[in-house]
Amino acid sequence: MSTRVEIPRLALVVLIGVSGSGKSTFAADHFAPFETISSDFCRGLVSGDENDQASSADAFDVLAYIAGKRLAAGRLTVVDATNVTRETRRQFVQLARDHDVLPVAVVLDTPVGTAIERNASRQSRDFGARVVKRQHDQLRRSLKGLGKEGFRTVHVLTPEQAADAEIIRTRLLNDRRDDHGPFDVIGDVHGCRSELESLLDKLGYRIIRDVQGRAVDAEHPDGRRALFLGDLVDRGPDTPGVLRLAMGMTAAGHAVAITGNHEHKLVRALAPRRGRSGKQQPNTAHGLQQTLDQLAAEPAEFVDRVTTWCRDLIAHLVLDDGKLVVAHAGLKESYHGRASGRVRSFALYGDTTGEIDEFGLPVRLPWAEDYRGSATVLYGHTPVPDAVWLNNTLCLDTGCVFGGRLTALRYPENEIVDVPAEQVWCEPAKPFGSVQRTGDDLQLGDVLGRRVIETVQHGRITIGEDQAAGAFEVMTRFALHPRWLGYLPPTMAPAAATDRDDHLEFPDTAFAEYADAGVRSVICEEKHMGSRAVIMVCADEAAARRRFGDQDERGGGRTGVVHTRTGRAFAGPAQTEELLGRLRAAIGAAGLWQQLGADWLLLDAEILPWSLKADALIREQYAATGAAGRMMLPAVRDRLRAAADRGLDLGGLDSRIDRRLAAIDDFSAAYRPYQWPTDGWGGVQVAPFQLLASGSTDGAATYETRDHGWHLELADRLHAVDAELVRSTRRLSVRTDDPDSVAAGIDWWTELTATGGEGMVVKPFPNLTRGSKGLVQPGLKVRGRQYLRLIYGPDYLEPVELARLKKRNLGHKRSLALREYALGLESLRRLTTDEPLWRVHETVFAVLALESDPVDPRL
Structure with a gap:
């Protein structure tokens, strides 16, 4: 029969035994290769010789460092060293405490003669019998004291037991990852039995009563379970009734409970422990008496049942594959699933400074404001007027006993359910609800440094330290408040160069690329030459405040924002409100608020004319270039003609000057359609081409899976009610597997660009599309032959220049476009699922960071 050796799944296992006791063999037989860290191996790392005892101090520093990194990552770690002295073991006990894991000792109690014999058979390990005997004596003297040293579990194995040992990896009591609920998580009850019964009834539970009419259990018809967050006792009118119901529900499997600080004090009062100065009785204030x-x-x-039940409650639970953590006072991420005195203290009392405030209550640090974990943390302890999400945490103590409400959260639905208190049962020592946090605080660590961001659509995306630094200045100096920046639009890649001699970009390559990716249906959308804008428009000021908070000097208007690709406000607050007012009216007249069930919309759009934002650029660069060419080239041409009249062979130079003059005229003609006079918003047009997201108090949604026809139809409805402000987008659907349809698409583009259009964007008609190689480009721009003069210069069509441009490398640009697109979708997902502000801002900031990548801006 094998010897069972139980070890927690997360622990620091310290192997103890003399040289030659078989520790390395035991470790190799029972633990994975990377779980074990050998002191001999670490000696080899630092000195090149595993037996170099002079390097032991450095070797153990390395060992402790590696072990610490593993423990911080939540991985079981085994230390393979002799560890026969208390001094050696002390550092590992402390290491376990530092990482809030349990230290476990596994002692290989090998007879000294056997160990000496084994060492003698290995010349490189033969330290002599004297050394082994000394180690054995040190081990024998310390065996009985291992528990007092801090080891939670001690296993002493003879050679025979070690040979047939079976390692059993046990779960910690707080590890309930395999329990997926669903739960109804209930905040602090504090003896309010009647309100608890009302809440359970509202949640759909059937209350079961004994012959005396007392509630002793409650069962949900759908198999849901209540989850009590502690502090069931004290202050309220019927603590025994609350306990009777909660204990009955947990006994029947209809509820789960964790302890609160008040249960902890109650156990100490009911079953006091004797200390040095007699019975340690807790303070009976705050309702205990x-x-x-x-x-x-x-x-x-x-009372005995109450004592046992409360005593056996644990301080926190990790549930639902680690997605949910419950603790009475909350729990920071590094403590999740850990076991130590300070973890329990944090779970019971929160993060306190040790000071007392003017109300006689502990001064608590706002741990939730700094929380950045992926797990949802539900807690109570400190009453708040309303249950409000803060960085993926939620306090469910809404002060029922103080006259507030008793609140529950349906998990995983994240639906809040509450009932009002029947009366004020206890006057609070501190004004109830005097502080309400917003969760708007961001940290440098949220965006700076090298970061890896998980996206649903494109996996992990890495943001380099230099990229983040470049974006940081723009975001902090010029951008709107992060609460308004739910999305930044991605860059867009051009189509591959065409084989046609007289074009750089042509629709044939875009159609062919999508056909190769398996996209059969595409939409060609007119490319508006304006300024890209993201528009957040709310139905009214109340909706704006409710979703995006109060405004400050970095805000936009009162009911939304209009911002650029870099997050800057497009106009001042007054001008922004004027534009939003007109858009809001158009949205209402088109019936979109009602259709979408929304009180805010997020639109991707172009604002025209280009000259509205680029007037200085047009005057100082484009117009100046055209004027200089028209001034200089005619004089050169006249001189050349005079030389030709004298019989000088010009070698075609005169005809080249003629072509350059024609190119200058075409260059100037290229930008003129994109400028016209405006007065305020008079003459300005908004061309929305995609509804990014919408939301209300009932929820929010994104629309990347709605086809582009649906999006443009919404824009057409806005155009129909306000054609002066809203511009429609011309488009054509094309089948990439139909030559006639492809030819029609080419003809449409040719006609569009011949009449002064910038070009078109070709997109997969279904919108978000995945192919055999993953995410498909969301759009490829195909710009017109004349328009490209603005990008590459008046003479870019000269054969030598055009040949060079056709070799441009698009790989990096396309990679950026895909990554930014995925980050944009991720930011919208996080925005509409009410993830913490820092999580939304992380992805928005990442788009701006990628924009700082060195890439040819003409692409």
Whole structure:
């Protein structure tokens, strides 16, 4: 029969035994290769010789460092060293404490003669019998004291037991990852039995009563379970009734409970432990004496059950594959699933400074404001007026006993359910609800440094330190407040160069690329030559405040924002409100608020004319270039003609000047359609081409899976009610597997660009599309032959220049376009699922960071 050796799944296992006791063999037989860290191996790392005892100090520093990194990552770690002295073991006990894991000792109690014999057979390991005997004596003297040294579990194995040992990896009591709920998580009850029964009834539970009419259990018809966050006792009118119901539900499997600080004090009062100065009785303030008085009227058997039940409650639970963590006072991420005194203290009392405030209550640090974990943390302890999400945490203590409400959260639905208190049962020592945090605080660590961001659509995307630094200045100096920046639009890649001699870009390559990716249906959208804008428009000021908070000097208007690709406000607050007012009216007249069930919309759009934002650029660069060419080239041409009249062979130079003059005229003609006079918003047009997201108090949604026809139809409805402001987008659907349809698409583009259009964007008609190689480019721009003069210069069509441009490398640009697109979708997902502000901002910031990548801006 094998010897069972139980070890927690997360622990620091310290192997103890003399040289030659078989520790390395035991470790190799029972643990994975990377789980074990050998002191001999670390000696080899630092000195090149595993037996170099002079390097032991450095070797153990390396060992402790590696072990610490593993423990911080939540991985079981085994230390393979002799560890026969208390001094050696002390550092590992402390290491376990530092990482809030349990230290476990596994002692290989090998007879000294056997160990000496084994060492003698290995010349490189033969330290002599004297050394082994000394180690053995040190081990024998310390065996009985291992528990007092701090080892939670000690296993002492003879050679025979070690040979047939079976390692059993046990879960910690707080590890309930395989329990997926669903749960109804209930905040601090504090003896309010009647309100608890009302809440359970509202949640759909059927309350079961005993012959005396007392609630002793509650069962949900759908198999849901209540999850009590502690502090069931004290302050309220009927603590025994609350306990009777909660204990009955947990016994029947209809509820789960964790301890609160008030249960902890109650156990100490009911079953005091004797200390050096007698019985350690807790302070009976804050309702404990009231509970003791109420329990005094109950049978002794019931009080004994209460004592045992409360004593056996644990401080926190990790549930649903680690997605949910519950602790009475909350729990920071590094403590999730850990076991130590300070973890328990944090779970019971929160992060305190040790000071007392003017109300006689502990001064608590706002741990939730700094929380950045992926797990949802539900807690109570500190009453708040409303249950409000803060960085993926939620406090469910809404002060029922103080006259507030008793609140529950349906998990995983994240639906809040509450009932009002029947009266004020206890006057609070501190003004109830005097502080309400917003969760708007961001940290440098949220965006700076090298970061890896997980996206649903494109996996992991890495943001380099230099990229983040470049974006940081723009974001902090010029951008709107992050709460308004739910999305930044991605860059767009051009189509591959065409084989046609007289074009750089042509629709044939875009159609062919999508056909190769398996996209059969595409939409060609007119490319508006304006300024890209993201527009957040809310139905009214109340909706804006409710979703995006109060505005400050970095805000936009009162009911939304209009911002550029870099997050800058497109106009001042007053001008922004004027534009939003007109858009809001158009949205209402088109019936979109009602159709979408929304009170805010997020639109991707182009604002025209280009000259509205680029007037200085046009005057100082484009117009100046055209004027210089028209001034200089005619004089050169006249001189050349005079030379030709004298019989000089010009070798075609005169005809080249003629071509350059024609190119200058075409260059100037290229930008003129994109400028016209405006007065305020008079003459300005908005061309929305995609609805990114919408939301209301009932929820929010994104629309990347709605086809582009649906999106443009919404824009057409806005155009129909306000054609002066909203510009429609011309488009054509093309089948990439139909030559006639492809030819029609080419003809449409040719006609569009011949009449002064910039070009078109070709997109997969279904919108978000995945192919055999993953995410497909969301759009490829095909710009017109004349328009490209603005990008590459008046003479770019000269054969030598055009041949060079056709070799341009598009790989990096396309990679950026895909990554930014995926990050944009991720930011919208996080925005509409009410993830913390820092999580939304992380992805938005990443788009701006990628924009700092060195890539040819003409692409």
